[in-house]
Amino acid sequence: MANTKEIKSHIESVKDTRKITNAMYLIASTKLRKARSELDRTRPYFDALQGEIKRIFRSADDVDSRYFYPPQGAPPLDGTYGCLVITADKGLAGAYNQNVIKEAQRMLSEHPDTKLFVVGEYGRHFFAQHSIPIEHSFLYTAQNPTMERAREISSILLDRYDRGEFAKIFIIYTDMENSLSSAAHCVRLLPFHRAYFRTDTVEKAVAEPFEFVPSVAAVLDNIMQSYISGFIYSALIDSFCSEQNARMTAMDAANRNAEKLLGELSLQYNRVRQAAITQEITEVSAGARAQRSKHRKEA
Known part of the structure; x- marks a missing residue:
């Protein structure tokens, strides 16, 4: 004895x-509140962008854009996929990282030629340990998601997409559904369905047609680049909030x-x-x- x-x-x-666990709980709680306030601060801008995209489709539903499926529907797109995978920089967050990795593995099993773009040290370490090639690794993004970093990621992905190297781009991230649960999602980032920006609400008819300079397609493509950056930023923030929430649950x-x-x-x-x-x-x-x-x- x-x-x-x-x-x-x-x-x-x-x-x-x-x-130590109490201190880590308080730190995670502070980071969670800060990230949510940052997202709430930028959300109105991207809501306005979404409204403008809807307005464009109300004015010219048949506009052609490389960021959208054609008006007649979504044809099957063969080719290489790009996939942005958002993990954490460290563990101690329950099953947060494992759930994201499972989604990435499922994606690779269905489309083995998928090119991975990874955020977070955990993901980089896992794929390197399992000899899974990484197309591009974004450093120091998981713990400090910012709009500038989201634009950097968006620029790299869009450049490859615009050059025709990727038929589709997906993003795997964790969405905090509520304060008690979160889930890893695999979402197609590009191309968009036009129906995503349509609304069923009856709106006031436009008295005079809008004028788009230099063209409707050019305006739409320009707005979409900003919108995609916002989408990625939102995914980074959602993942970061989910990580902190998972860390708080683990510490509790x-x-x-x-x-x-x-x-x-x-x-x-x-x-x-x-x-x-x-x-x-x-x-x-x-x-x-x-x-x-x-x-x-x-x-």
Whole structure:
């Protein structure tokens, strides 16, 4: 049986671990609030972009754009796919990274020639460890998602798409559905379905047709580049929020386990201490009886 000194050492170790998990919980909570406020601050701009795209399709539904399927429908597109995979820079976030990796593996099993563009050290390490080639790795993006970095990612992906190297572009990220759950999603980023920007609401008819300079297609393509950057930025923020939420959940579970372990160790410590005290009392009593017996014999 462990002595009181060993048990006390275990208790102090668990208390130190609990302090660390509490600190990590608070840090994740702060990062989560900050990321959400950044997304809320930029959301109106991209909502306005979406509104302008809808307006363009109301004015010229048959406009041709490389970022959209043609008006008559979505033909099957053969060719290489590009896939942006958003992971974290580190673990300690439950199944957050594993769920994203599973989606990426499913994508690769269905389309083996898919080119991977990876955000996050965890993803880079996993694919390198499993000898899965990475087309491009974006450094220092997972922990600090910004609009500038989203534009950088968008620029690289769009350049490859515009040159015809990719038939489709997908993005695998984690969406925090609510404060209790999140899920990894594989979403087609390009090309878009036109129906995505159509609305069923009845709107006021346009009195005079809009004038697009230099052309409807040029205006639409220009807006779409900004919209895609916003889509990627939103995915980076959503993933970052999901990571912090998963980290908070993991730290909360660790805290509960630490509390349970502390209770068990404290109980064990008290039992061992009480046993030691009882043993000491027994030895003192036995010694006292021996002394009394000796004195009686001498008398």
